Amino acid sequence: MEHYNMNLTLKVWRQKNKNAQGNFETLQAKNISSEMSFLEMFDVVNEELINEGKEPVAFDHDCREGICGMCSMHINGRAHGPWDGTTTCQLHMRAFKDGDTITVEPWRAGAFPVLKDLTVDRTAFDRIIEAGGYVSVNTGNAQDANNIPIEKHKADLAFAAAACIGCGACVAACKNSSAMLFVSAKVSQLALLPQGQPEKRTRALNMVAQMDKEGFGSCTNTGACEAECPKEISLTNIARLNREFINAGFTSEK
């Protein structure tokens, strides 16, 4: 693909801290290479802001290779920008053309409060995991992994669910700010495997209860989460979570 440079106008959400009133600020991104990632474009803009003695735009990032789930950003109305199955760090500037105006907003959800500019607090996800996203590990030697038979197809499904990087795009994309795709991936990756069976019921009940407590909305099956998920987690996981939850709710003894 041919390389080109572009000048862009950014409308970026600026917010000093959690309690401050935020607003959109217009910034110019000059001479941006089509081969940069969206985050590298922000690095260039921030470099400029620092040189001018201004506050750089705060945004989350870590691995910059699409696997950590830290980068966020709602770009022109789309979680992680216009490309499917892509995190913001893997979104390249060739998705845009010279003269474009790009609106960049933080994830919007009551459960994900804005900390600064484009950075949000996603610890609600950690608390959902703590509520049940684990398996019991007993003391003693670990047994040989191959002693536990697992059907290949199920292992594949579990692996596909485990691809969830907890980035929060599902919440950001959902009109209800629902975390069902995230919770369903975390429940599914364990529910599909023999190791996940001991806490099967309490896991589904506790993780859903924590999800509600954090203030995420409920799922209305619009499918926006699946469309925006950078790891392309399937809606079939939400159906599995519903089955796990119904099964647990109807049969749990407590």
Add this chain to the structure above:
Amino acid sequence: MKWSQFFNTSIGKKLLVGATGFFLCSFVLVHLAGNLQLLYKDGGKAFNTYAQFMGHNSLIQFLAWGLKIVILLHAFVALQLTISNRAARPVKYQVNPGNQTSSWYSRQMAIMGSILLIFIVVHLAQLWAPFHYSEMPTQSYEGVSEPIKDLYSVTYALFQNPLWVVLYVVGMAALSFHLVHGFKSAFQTFGLNHSKYNGLINFIGIWLFAVAIPIGFAAIPVVIYLNK
């Protein structure tokens, strides 16, 4: 988790909406089958004897009151969920994805449901309440022992007014959009998402519940109006 807690979770509430929704789907099927008798050119014999039976059979009457409770429960729990879903995003986005990531009708369930609820209230006030609680002209038929209420003619008189015809057609358009998403969505809520059955569920949801049934209902006022 106790039952009271279970049905207070987001999924528990969705199960209530889905289960009541399935019951309402079965109702529209039966209701349409009965109402199509309005189009018989028999002076209302088939429809009026059917209405007489439905209005006086105690099992049907028990179900009819249950139906009203189910409609209210469906609307009430869905309203609760809608309010909490709106509250889950206190600050809205400046730019929204529109139809790029989800279908228009899947996002408008509350609006379509509200139009339907208004329609149901008007419909009950126009036809159900007068049939049960006020005087109505009667009609005698051969083979029927005594004169029965002539709901057939009352319905025909109602649909001479184009305003009501339009309202009923709009109501059925809302039913169509509500069910094209609602039917398959309820299956997903109950965890029934399986590659062997999804095709059938989608087919029934679209062609039976979102196309055939709303068109069948809407055809009644339209045909009556056009034949006046």
